[in-house]
Amino acid sequence: MPHKIVSKRRLSEDVFTAEIEARLVAQARKPGQFVIVSLNNEYGERIPLTIADAEPKRGTIRLIWQRVGKTTAELADMQAGDEIANVTGPLGKPTHVENFGTVVCVGGGIGNAPLLPIAKALKKAGNKIISILGARNKELIILEDEFAAICDELIITTDDGSYGRKALVTEPLEEVCRRDNKPDQVVAIGPAIMMKFCCEVTKKFNIPTQVSLNTIMVDGTGMCGGCRVEIDGQAKFVCVDSPEFDGHKVNFDLMIKRLNAYKDQEQEAYEQYNEHRCKIGLDKRNAE
């Protein structure tokens, strides 16, 4: 059953958001869960995307994605009224939410999208929320207003200093960890390398740290095992065992290499698509 795009907009150069009709997913979904999307029944690839928000009454979910390859680019070229062939979910185990006390939510780039519903749920459970949002530059900071609305403290960092502090997220994270009232929990979601360094910081202070892993998947229900990661030396499946894990136990180096398994082929497919969209004028349509 196709899923209609209700609305779509651009959040930054390569980041897009859309509200999509998916009644059953909207009703069942909890923070931390994701969907698998494919755009074509015969030839489409299946990609996992986080559910950033949902309106159960309207029967819609909000997706936020970064244009990094063929399918995310094709999705970015779709407009309100277009239909997505397949949306499956909600998948993964929901985030464990309780009143920890003070929680630091660290988001990197597109990671803010999965982080927002978790931060909201943690706030609702009575936690004090300190958010640290980082990106390469000002343009790439997404969902700042939404975080501002629920945070007790909000720290923005950019690599180039074009907005907020000129720093990596690990710098303010370390400062927060050093405070007298040390945070009780850290949630870090973003590029694998960012999560790795956040975990190195929090490990020094012995603060439990949850990360949400976005690995390559095919089915998303445990059948293929392509999403497996090493947790404490044991293979775990991101799709059924979480996507969230104790960050101090994740073998990030191996995960980063597995994420790059198809880099060359993904690049080829992306280039092929870009040629195609230039030919049919899609590039101009989207620029408007």
Add this chain to the structure above:
Amino acid sequence: MTDKERQELLQRLLEKQKDGGLKPADRYEIPPQDMPEQDPVERARNVNEVATGYTETHARLEALRCLQCKTAPCIKGCPVKIKIQDFIAAVSEGDFKKALTIIKENSLLPAVCGRVCPQEVQCQQTCTVGLKFKDPTKAVSIGRLERFVADLDQEEIIPTVAPNTGMKVAIIGSGPGGIVAAADTRRAGHDVTLFEAFHKTGGVLVYGIPEFRLPKSIVQKEIDVLTKMGVKIVCNFVVGRTRTIEQLMKEDGFDAVYIGVGAGLPRFMGIEGESLVGVYSANEYLTRANLMKAYDFGSGADTPIARSQKVAVTGGGNVAMDSARTAVRLGAEKVYLVYRRTEKEMPARIEEVHHAKQEGVEFHILQSPKRVIGDENSHVTAIECLKYRLGEPDESGRRRPIPIEGSEFQIDVDTVIIAIGNIANPLIRQTTPGLEFNKWGNIVVDENCKTSLEGVYAGGDIVSGAATVILAMGQGRIAASAMNKYLAEKSDCNKPC
């Protein structure tokens, strides 16, 4: 034998039969009819079906080899008890329609089963002709005849559906068991919905078994029949996540549920290096290649798969053969099949082993990987194997493989496919309180495939561990019959007295 010789032989035999019948000795003399197939070199470069199928002459000659034993030992070997000698007699008479009708009394998916059933350990194992020659491959080719008859079935026969009962049935999983359970419960007049987690129906028949062994169009035809019967099909629906079984029954009004979700979780070996880039479960490798059509990557398909030069497949079952033969078709120069026992103990069908060898797969028996070795980028470069010898038989009756200490050696490969079976997916267990599971995570059922929850039935690999298509179908049928009975009683109770 040329086509002409074959035709002449058939004529002679038919005349002789008319004149007073063929004696067993005459029948034994008919040469077993080989299955015409694509040339091995040719087919290793395409994904089309390997076996191209019998002609009418092949089929009638092969059917004349059947002795029509009164005891019909073949039927005892068939999980769904097809009246084998009757359908074969009809084939020898050239009445193929009658033959199909006989098969369909017991089996819903003859075109599928004729291709993927392990006949050599079922009906053909007990065939008198095979026993006479002391060679199961010389038994009457029941499977090939079944396939021949099923493939001729161009006009679609839509089974009649009883008047609506007002009862709602949910079938979870659209694999072989689900297809049969859906058809049988719909025939009884229930309102049936078939739920599938993938974007396409067919389960293992489409994601697992490759096109070259079972064309997708055959499976689609069976699904189309279900649709025409009025079965509702819902894809992208993960039971336990999208809706739970409890929600389906308490909120969505389903009166009975059949769980046929398959085993679902690939087994890994637990050895060092198993998460390196280039190590696949057979499930992942086959799903990418089959369902996602990765063989067309770059010319339409968006799902990539490793561009392998040297591939090692571990395991000795049909899935291992499918993986190895898929790797050949995807262009690998060398494909090694690494198995810790010998060919004799391999669970794969003889035919699949034979086809794999013909296509250039190299067999490394009495060996098994000890660890996977990678380079600085975590890409697979080799496997380190141990040599094995066979000891005393284990619980499976097969001789136990024993590693030989200090026998380590390496095989250079860039891709490793682990094909050593599946374990139960925990999704239903985690989300269905009250449903009883055994210690391996398989659902516990009684002889009617009924679970510990009222109105909930289950069959196939989620119940039996890893088995076959025909066994899943058999259980789908048993469950459907029990569900129909349960629903009839339930509907009687609901009637005002």
